[in-house]
């Protein structure tokens with residue numbers, strides 16, 4: 001018996017787990033070294049003292065109650081996470097298991113407590129919780145916390161006279177900063193913008209980052225839509241202050257959407273409404289905001305149904321390619337065709353690309369669509385051996401780089417058996433500015449195959465010519481808006497002359513687009529343009545209406561009736 005007692009004493013003293021024996025009133029009778037180390041106390045501090053003295057006040061009531069249940073026999077033991085007050089003043093998190101000691105009958109009741117230090121585990125857990133609720137880059141709320149706060153705000157506001165507004169913000173052209181100046185620069189810009197937005201809101205408002213360059217602000221307790229618009233204006237202005245990244249000055253702007261709480265709306269729907277409004281703001285030219293409305297929702301729904309229809313259209317072959325001639329101005333001889341896609345819609349008739357290409361781009365359908373057009377265009381050349389000119393195909397930025405346009409081009413060339421020099425690609429000036437590094441090497445690979453690359457809609461992208469010419473381009477097309485201004489003896493004529501001269505001196509392939517009248521034709525020639533395209537020389541036509549003669553002539557048959565294509569131009 002004595003041996004057993006001393007064995008127990010040893011085990012108690014040397015246990016790597018903190019241990020204490022308490023009397024019926026919760027006073028320490030015995031404590032071991034590990035327990036003393038955990039809470040940074042000496043045995044003198046504890047022995048004979050009530051356990052509550054070193055217990056965190058927030059945990060005391062619970063512990064007292066549990067000890068009571070242990071005494072009364074309601075519980076055989078209990079285990080809790082409990083905070084002790086360390087000698088240093090810190091709080092120590094522990095896991096404590098307390099049980100009744102088997103005391104011989106007639107002796108007083110004893111409690112045995114086992115104590116493990118779980119401060120590190122708690123710290124890791126707190127960190128995980130923080131990660132789960134906050135954006136690691138900016139420290140702003142993340143989507144989870146945003147939805148949680150917004151749900152609470154929406155629950156609360158029905159009892160008040162004020163309302164809740166949700167602002168969605170998207171940084172304009174963030175991708176350009178990220179791609180051209182690097183991810184670190186991009187991150188710095190995000191952090192700076194987060195700070196600016198936070199600096200504009202009231203203490204009860206929540207600012208969140210949803211990832212990427214999207215931010216959301218919840219205005220709780222806002223009196224009206226006008227007041228919310230006022231807040232939005234303040235934020236937009238604060239964001240616009242020039243910002244220096246390395247030696248570059250960036251003037252950030254945002255496209256924003258505002259949505260006001262409606263009766264019974266959920267947090268997710270309110271954020272989605274604001275997002276939808278932002279989308280419209282971006283479509284409308286960026287650096288502006290839109291307020292969500294049911295009209296806007298209907299437009300979005302139409303888009304969604306068009307998107308669904310387009311998937312079918314691609315499968316069912318409803319997307320067809322028309323070809324518009326490009327002529328040598330001096331002779332009016334057809335030297336090339338531009339492939340232009342149309343949607344032969346089962347009920348709506350011929351739908352023009354401006355209506356569906358942007359939707360394809362958003363919905364990631366432009367990659368399969370682009371591949372289809374490339375294959376068709378190469379086939380067009382292969383099937384018309386009497387024609388020895390080129391075909392130009394429009395490609396959108398999303399087809400280049402990660403979508404591996406080089407591979408698609410190779411496949412189209414191989415399938416049709418035409419040489420690379422018979423194919424050209426057109427990329428808009430703005431598309432070229434948005435191209436990533438991966439895209440630039442994709443373009444270089446394509447030109448190495450022998451396929452020419454030309455800049456479309458030149459003059460509309462506000463780019464420094466030098467930045468566009470960093471790409472392996474061999475030609476450009478003057479945007480139609482300048483052709484419309486030919487003969488104005490002002491900016492239209494000046495731009496046309498300058499660019500024609502430039503094209504010649506760089507020995508590039510220069511095309512003036514949208515020539516509709518003889519007067520424009522004469523001006524174009526006078527300004528020095530070599531090639532032209534426009535209704536004057538021929539409209540975009542389906543293959544059936546393009547007839548190649550044995551003598552090399554090309555005849556474009558008129559449309560049997562006025563289709564949407566010809567109507568659109570009148």
Ligand code: C2E
Pocket residue numbers: 324339340341352353354357366370373394395396426456457480513514515516533534535536540569
């Ligand atoms: P774009 O590449 O600048 O094509 C020229 C547009 O101007 C065509 O419009 C053409 O029909 C129109 N056009 C040509 N001559 C005249 C003229 O004398 N007067 C007028 N008013 N218009 C003229 P379209 O076919 O509606 O195409 C619009 C845009 O859609 C194209 O502009 C191009 O950016 C895009 N697009 C067309 N097909 C494709 C495609 O297969 N892939 C991609 N990514 N984009 C395409």
Ligand code: MG
Pocket residue numbers: 338394426456
């Ligand atoms: Mg084009």
Ligand code: MG
Pocket residue numbers: 456457477479480513
């Ligand atoms: Mg164009």
